Amino acid sequence: MEIEAYLRDSFPSGDEDNTFTGNVDNEINGNWILAPTGSIHEARLKAKVKRRLRKNSSRDSGRGDSLSDNGDVVRAVVPPTSPKGKLLNRRSRMGKGRGLPKKGGAGGKGVWGTPGQVYDEDKVDFKDPNYDAEQENCIYETVVLPLDEETFEKTVTPIVQEYFEHGDANEVAELLAELNLGSMRGDVPMLAVSLALEAKASHRELTSRLLSELCECVLTAADVEASFHKLLKELPDLVLDTPGAPQMLGQFIARAVADNILPKSFIDGYKGRVDCEYARAALDRAAVLLRMSRWTGLRIDSLWGSGGGQRPVNQLIKEVNLLLKEYLLSGDTVEAERCLRELEVPHFHHEFVYEAVIMVLESKGNRTLQMILQLLKSFCASTVITVDQLRRGFERVYLDMADLSIDVPCAYSLLEQFVEQSFDAGVINKKLRDLCPCRGRKRFISEGDGGRLKLESC
CATH class of the missing domain: 1.25.40.180 (Serine Threonine Protein Phosphatase 5, Tetratricopeptide repeat)
Structure with a gap:
């Protein structure tokens, strides 16, 4: 009785109107003659079930619902291996979208993993067959590739030029320590001196201080000595841009010897073995300054003056x-x-x-x-x-x-x-x-x- 009362109070849909026309209601002389109660109940039940199926058709299309003869919903059991089964259905279960399979029915990038990848046991039911339990204790570190000649110049030149502005040698040492200089380590003094030759006297003083500071943490005495050997060989090219390069390089050599970052035997090793006139002028300048410091008390540490x-x-x-x-x-x-x-x-x-x-x-x-x-x-x-x-x-x-x-x-x-x-x-x-x-x-x-x-x- 309660079901009949509910159905009588509900409004019929369009389908219900089509169902009842000609079969349920008859009009005689302006009076409506109702059809039998059992027919109305059965028709309205079927219409209600049809609306429900039509509303959920996008998300329940693979469930195989159907109606029995008496209007009850019968849910067909689909085997798990069927493409329409719930386990393998790729349609969205959020009730959104157009009802199409996610990603076109296929997986995304990396859906099957990458070679050598280890999966979490709590999230995935499989592992790489080559997985070794000892790999869990591995420690991974970032590998910095050594700098080549072109990258070295592009990276270190801005560091030295900024040092000319702030004068903080510790900051330069920290920046160079983060780089993998490799075989280019000995070229750091050479690059710094080359830039200082074209700069001001105060910048040359800062460069001498920088070499002294770096020799304790980043560079070695062998690196400094190798750089000055290269500078003497490249003096003919440096003179083209800086005519006073031989005299200034001689002062750099004298200052490096006074700061104990260049051995005293550096100048003596070139005696009688120098063919380049520019290199000979630089070595003579350094020897004269060192003799003056011993005989007349000339202060080599203030050779460049102060800014x-x-x-x-x-x-x-x-x-x-x-x-x-x-x-x-x-x-x-x-x-x-x-x-x-x-x-x-x-x-x-x-x-x-x-x-x-x-x-x-x-x-x-x-x-x-x-x-x-x-x-x-x-x-x-x-x-x-x-x-x-x-x-x-x-x-x-x-x-x-x-x-x-x-x-x-x-x-x-x-x-x-x-x-x-x-x-x-x-x-x-x-x-x-x-x-x-x-x-x-x-x-x-x-x-x-x-x-x-x-x-x-x-």
């Missing part, structure tokens, strides 16, 4: 003053420019401008004024001194004029004259010229002279 950023300010000021004095004696602008570049202190060029202007004020002569003006004009044209450094140098002079006028009474008038000529020569701009402080009228100008400066009273 501009590592020098104390007092030492830089002394060298700037020496540079200006030598220029006033020789008048060689090119040599002065070379000396200023070798100081390697572009951030300290304002001190050069300051000392040059002070020298003009203290000299009280027109010759010094004209030579300094010519020098500053040449440096500004070649961009050795930037506009910012030039401005800072003049502004420092402006701020110190009160103290300078005590030692040089006519400092204000000389400064005005120099600033005006610098503006006319294009060394400074109008804004910097207008910032020049004015001189005091009481000490230097007489009312009867019409405002004319008496230079002879200075």
Whole structure:
């Protein structure tokens, strides 16, 4: 009775309507005559089962469901070996997709494993027949292939160039230790020295320190000696790019001997056996420096000097003053420019401008004024001194004029004259010229002279 009540309350589907038309319901004079109850119950049961089968046809297509005569679902038993069996069915069991087999019915890449692969017993029911239980205790390590000549140069050159910027030899040692240098280990000093020959003096000093540091952990004395032998053989090629390569290589050899990373017998082994004039010049340079260190106390460890950023300010000021004095004696602008570049202190060029202007004020002569003006004009044209450094140098002079006028009474008038000529020569701009402080009228100008400066009273 409960089933009949449920079926009476449910709405018939389209199939049910087709089933009942002409067989179940009849209409006589506007009145419906119901069919027998047993026929309605049987028809609705069949329609319900059909809807269920149609809804799950994609995932239950291989199960072999069917209907019995009385409307019950009969599930056919399919043998496991049948292609329609559940075990070998490749259709998706998630109820998604188009009902097609996964991966087109085939396995993916590596579905059968790789040769020599060992499978987990908990996940797979089979192993490689060649599997040995002792392989479980194997330790696997990453093998780094040794560098060839081309790869070595591409890998080590950036490391050395970055070292020229930060100067941390420990970082270079760590990076080289991670590489499998192999037979190229002895070429590390050769590459570093070759790069330093084309660099600055401070970089050559860093290279000498690097060789000394690497000889304790990465390189051996034999590697360093072999590198310098190769450098002497390749000097004819190095001279093409760096004309002063023989003298600089001689200084590298002398520094290496002084640092005890090159044997003292290295130079003596070449006596009477050198045919190349460049190699002979390098060995002679090294021998002279070592003799001077023994006889005159020359410090080989400071042979290259120290970089501009590592020098104390007092030492830089002394060298700037020496540079200006030598220029006033020789008048060689090119040599002065070379000396200023070798100081390697572009951030300290304002001190050069300051000392040059002070020298003009203290000299009280027109010759010094004209030579300094010519020098500053040449440096500004070649961009050795930037506009910012030039401005800072003049502004420092402006701020110190009160103290300078005590030692040089006519400092204000000389400064005005120099600033005006610098503006006319294009060394400074109008804004910097207008910032020049004015001189005091009481000490230097007489009312009867019409405002004319008496230079002879200075």
